Amino acid sequence: MVAVAVVAAVLIADYQGGHNPAVPAVNEVALQAPADPGPDPFTPSVETRGASALAPAPVAPTAQRPGGASPGSGSPALFHSVEGGSAGLYAGTMGKPSCDTERLIGMVSTGDTGRAWASAAGIAQAEIPRYLRSLTSAYLRVDTRVTNHNHKSGGVVDYQSALQAGTAVLVDDQGVPRVRCSCGNPLKPPLLVTKAKYTGTAWAGFQPTALIMVAPPPQPVTQIILVDIETGGWFSRLIGRAETMDQHVEPPTGPLAPGIPPPSPWQPSTPSGSATGSEPAAQS
Structure with a gap:
C-alpha cells in the first residue's frame, strides 16, 4: 500500500486568548508520550504492557516552521496520510494484547461515564x-x-493530539485508531489546523512534518501485519476478535509505505514544553 495525501478540513486558528483552560484553543495540538494520559482522561490506563520506541528522552520544545502553507494563511492544506492496512504501521507482541478490553468495558459502559464515552465515540x-x-x-x-x-x-471536550510512537491503541476494521489505552479515551480522525501550537513536552525526534494520520483503506481489512516489539520480526493479527489470534508471516515484499520505519525491536516498559508551527504540507 502507498501513502496518499488527502485534503483535510482546515480550522482557522487565529486564537485571540481568554479561553477556559479546560478547553484547548482551536489551534493547540497536545504532544502526548505513550504513558501520558493527558488531561481529564476517561479511565486509568488499561495497557497490559507499555512499549516505547527505544525509550526516547524528552527534549525541550523548539519552534517548528515546516514548508507548505505559511502560518496563518488560512489556505487549504494537505495532510500526509497512511492507509490503516499498511504493513508495519503497528507493532505488538505475538499472542499478547496491548490493552485489557474487558477491563475498559467495565469502566466505560454504564452511567454518566458511559453516556459521555458513547457520545465521544459516536455510538x-x-x-x-x-x-x-x-x-x-x-x-x-x-x-x-x-x-x-x-x-x-x-462533559466531553475534543482536542487535537499528536500521539508518540509506542502508544497503545485499539484499532477498527479499517486499521484506524479508535481508543487510546493509557486513558480509555475514544479517538477520531484529526482536524487540520493552521498556526498550530504544539503543547507539552516534545520527544526526541519529534517533527511536525513527520506526523501522519491513519486513513481508511478502500475496503475493510481482516488482519493487520505488525512488527514484533521484542524481535523486530513480522506477524499477522486477525481484526475484530475477542481473543488475540496471531501467526508469524514472512516480511512484506516491496517497500513499506512512505513514513513507516524499517522493523526493529522496541523496549518494553511498565504501563503506567510546547512547540509552534503550521501543520505539515503533503509529503510526496
Whole structure:
C-alpha cells in the first residue's frame, strides 16, 4: 500500500486568548508520550504492557516552521496520510494484547461515564461492549495525529493530539485508531489546523512534518501485519476478535509505505514544553 495525501478540513486558528483552560484553543495540538494520559482522561490506563520506541528522552520544545502553507494563511492544506492496512504501521507482541478490553468495558459502559464515552465515540451507549470487542489492540509505530477527548464533570471536550510512537491503541476494521489505552479515551480522525501550537513536552525526534494520520483503506481489512516489539520480526493479527489470534508471516515484499520505519525491536516498559508551527504540507 502507498501513502496518499488527502485534503483535510482546515480550522482557522487565529486564537485571540481568554479561553477556559479546560478547553484547548482551536489551534493547540497536545504532544502526548505513550504513558501520558493527558488531561481529564476517561479511565486509568488499561495497557497490559507499555512499549516505547527505544525509550526516547524528552527534549525541550523548539519552534517548528515546516514548508507548505505559511502560518496563518488560512489556505487549504494537505495532510500526509497512511492507509490503516499498511504493513508495519503497528507493532505488538505475538499472542499478547496491548490493552485489557474487558477491563475498559467495565469502566466505560454504564452511567454518566458511559453516556459521555458513547457520545465521544459516536455510538449508542448500549453498543459500547460490542464495539470495544470489535477493536484490535496494537502499538503505533509512527507519531500520529488524532482527535482526542477529555472527560470532566460529565462533559466531553475534543482536542487535537499528536500521539508518540509506542502508544497503545485499539484499532477498527479499517486499521484506524479508535481508543487510546493509557486513558480509555475514544479517538477520531484529526482536524487540520493552521498556526498550530504544539503543547507539552516534545520527544526526541519529534517533527511536525513527520506526523501522519491513519486513513481508511478502500475496503475493510481482516488482519493487520505488525512488527514484533521484542524481535523486530513480522506477524499477522486477525481484526475484530475477542481473543488475540496471531501467526508469524514472512516480511512484506516491496517497500513499506512512505513514513513507516524499517522493523526493529522496541523496549518494553511498565504501563503506567510546547512547540509552534503550521501543520505539515503533503509529503510526496
